[in-house]
Amino acid sequence: xxxxxxxxxxxxxxxxxxxxxxxxxxxxxxxxxxxxxxxxxxxxxxxxxxxxxxxxxxxxxxxxxxxxxxxxxxxxxxxxxxxxxxxxxxxxxxxxxxxxxxxxxxxxxxxxxxxxxxxxxxxxxxxxxxxxxx
Numbered sequence: 001x002x003x004x005x006x007x008x009x010x011x012x013x014x015x016x017x018x019x020x021x022x023x024x025x026x027x028x029x030x031x032x033x034x035x036x037x038x039x040x041x042x043x044x045x046x047x048x049x050x051x052x053x054x055x056x057x058x059x060x061x062x063x064x065x066x067x068x069x070x071x072x073x074x075x076x077x078x079x080x081x082x083x084x085x086x087x088x089x090x091x092x093x094x095x096x097x098x099x100x101x102x103x104x105x106x107x108x109x110x111x112x113x114x115x116x117x118x119x120x121x122x123x124x125x126x127x128x129x130x131x132x133x134x
Contacts, residue, residue, distance in 0.1 A: 002029055002030060002031040003029060003030050003031070003075040003076065003132045003134070004030075004031050004032075004033070004072055004073065004074045004075050004076075005023055005030055005031070005032045005033070005074065005075065005076045005077070005078065005128060005132075006032075006033050006034070006035060006069060006072070006074045006076070006077045006078070007019035007020050007023070007032060007033070007034045007035075007077075007078050007080060008034070008035055008036070008037065008066060008077060008078065008079050008080060008081075008084045008087060009034070009036055009037075009079075009080040009081040009083075009084055010036055010037060010038060010081045010083045010084060011036040011037075011038050011039070011040035011063070012034055012035050012036030012040050012043075012063045012064055012065070013036070013040040013042065013043055013044050013047070013063055014043070014044045014047045014104065014107065015080045015081060015102060015104060016034035016035065016036065016080055017034055017043055017044075017047055017051070017061055017063075018047065018051070018116065018117060018120050019032065019034060019078065019080060019120060019124055020032045020033060020034035020061065021051045021054075021056040021057060021058070021061065022056060022117065022120050022121055022124060022125065023124065023125070023128060024056070024058070025054075025055065025056035026056070026121060026125055027125050027128060027129060027134070028134075029132075029134045030128065030132070030134070033069055033072065033074075034061075034064065035064045035065060035066040035068065035069040036063065036064070036065060036066065036084070037065075037066050037083060037084045037086070037087050038065070038083075039063075039065050040063040041063065042063055043061060043062070043063055044107050046107045046108065046110070046113060047107065047113070048061075049110070050110065050113040050114060050117060051117075053114075054114075054117055056117075066084075066087055066090070070090065073092065073094070073095070074091060074095050075094075075095065075096065075132060076095065076096045076097075076098070076128065076131055076132060077091050077095055077096070077097045077098075078098055078099075078100055078124070078127075078128070079097065079098070079099040079100070080099075080100060080101065080102060081101065082101065085099060096131055098127075098131070100123070100124070100127070102116070102119070102120075104116075
C-alpha cells in the first residue's frame with residue numbers, strides 16, 4: 001500500500017503542486033496530494049509549463065483548499081510555507097508533520113523554475129523517503 005503524503009502551502013498554485021508532481025513521478029510507494037490553506041483560483045500557468053517539460057504534469061492537478069483534502073489519512077504532511085504552519089494541528093497523532101520552507105522562484109523565468117524543480121527533487125525526495133522508511 002502506498003504511503004500518503006500531503007504537501008501544504010498557502011494557496012496551492014505553485015509550491016505544493018511542484019512537490020505533488022515530483023513525489024508522484026519520482027518516488028515509488030508514495031501517493032502525493034497538495035492543498036493550500038487559502039483558496040486559489042488556479043495553478044500558475046508557468047508552473048504547469050515547467051512540469052509538462054519535466055514530464056511530471058498530470059491533468060488531475062488542480063488548486064485545492066485544505067478543507068477539501070481532510071478525508072484522507074496522511075502518513076506525512078509537509079508544510080511548505082509559514083502561512084500554512086497553523087494547519088499542522090489539523091492532523092492525527094499518527095501523521096508526521098514537518099516544515100520545509102523554500103524560497104519561491106521567479107515564476108516568469110523558466111531557468112529559475114527548472115532549477116527549483118531540481119532542488120525539490122534533490123531535497124524533498126530523500127527527506128520523504130527517509131521519514132517514510134521507503
